[in-house]
Structure formats: C-alpha cells, structure tokens
Amino acid sequence: MRKLKNEELNRKSIAAFKAASKQPLTVILDNVRSLNNIGSVFRSADAFLIEKIYLCGITATPPHKDIQKTALGATEAVNWAYEKDTLSLVKRLQKEGVAVLAIEQAEGAQSLLDFFPEKNKPYALVFGHEVTGVDQAVVSQVDGVLEIPQEGTKHSLNIAVSAGLVLWDFYQKIKRG
Numbered sequence: 001m002r003k004l005k006n007e008e009l010n011r012k013s014i015a016a017f018k019a020a021s022k023q024p025l026t027v028i029l030d031n032v033r034s035l036n037n038i039g040s041v042f043r044s045a046d047a048f049l050i051e052k053i054y055l056c057g058i059t060a061t062p063p064h065k066d067i068q069k070t071a072l073g074a075t076e077a078v079n080w081a082y083e084k085d086t087l088s089l090v091k092r093l094q095k096e097g098v099a100v101l102a103i104e105q106a107e108g109a110q111s112l113l114d115f116f117p118e119k120n121k122p123y124a125l126v127f128g129h130e131v132t133g134v135d136q137a138v139v140s141q142v143d144g145v146l147e148i149p150q151e152g153t154k155h156s157l158n159i160a161v162s163a164g165l166v167l168w169d170f171y172q173k174i175k176r177g
Contacts, residue, residue: 017077022051025170026098026124030086030134031057032159037130039070040160046074048171053078054124056086070160086126086138093124094143102126102134102142103166105155109147112169119177125166127159 012020027045032038038060045053055061061082062068062075083089090100103125117123126142128134139145148157148165157165 024122027053028126029059031129032059035066036070037160039067041163042071042074044164045078048167053080098122100124100142102145104134106145109145
C-alpha cells in the first residue's frame, strides 16, 4: 500500500466546491469560543460538502489567523454568515422548513446511532459553547436533540470532534440513502 500524493486526491477547486451539489445540511455554532474549534468545523464542513455555517453570538468570524490555522483555507470554500442571536436564527430556519437539531445531552435526546435523516430534507445542526453547551433557550426551541453515545468517564467531547463525528454520520447516512 502507498500513500496518495496531494495531486492524486482529486481535490475540488474553490470554484468547483461552490458549484458542487451540497448536503442539505447547515451547521450553527452557538457561542463557540475557541478559534481553533471554529476552524476545525470549517474543515469538516468542507470535507462533507455542508451547505453553510452560521457563526452566532461570541463565535468569531474569518478572517482570523487562529481560525485559518485549523481551517486551512476552508473558510474560502464553505459559505458562512454571522448571526448575533442563535434563537432568532433557529426560529427563522424553522419557518423556512428546516429541521433544527441540537447536538447536546438532554432529557429525551435521541441517540445519534438511532437517527436517520430523511433524504433531501434540510437540516440544521446546533453545536454549543465548549463549557456550557447549546443555550437552554435554543434547546427548548429546536425540533429535536441528538446525543453522541459515550461510554467513558467524561461524557464530553471537544466541539470540533463532535462536529466531525456528527457531520460524518449525516454524510454517510444520506449517501447510503
């Protein structure tokens, strides 16, 4: 077995990425404070052809060197917008027919293992602050809560890791149809 060289990876240009058909999936970052986490979420969104990222509240926006350090240029490809208030954004997306799901540990949460997205249905996934998670007002408003099953002692994943896991899960479930 031989590692592939970069030129063998069939990477899309930024223009080709922007023109490509996207997953019917939007990411909402609710008050994420770590610039490295924000950049990592951009990279995962790029990898799985996510439609858009909303950066809300205290979540920093590109361009910023610490976001760029982990995004590695994905901020140029992935569509994004800043919204001051996450709750208002969630309500607006719901009015537009988007199913909004929080990634959180909450009463009545559904295991990510048991969730299967409907093909061609638009979804938005809310990821929260590294310490306090998704704001309770947002959790109370969303259409559902998904929980990543964890069996260790911490029951706490870094936001970038959580986003990578959940975006991969949606991607592969949507692809398999």
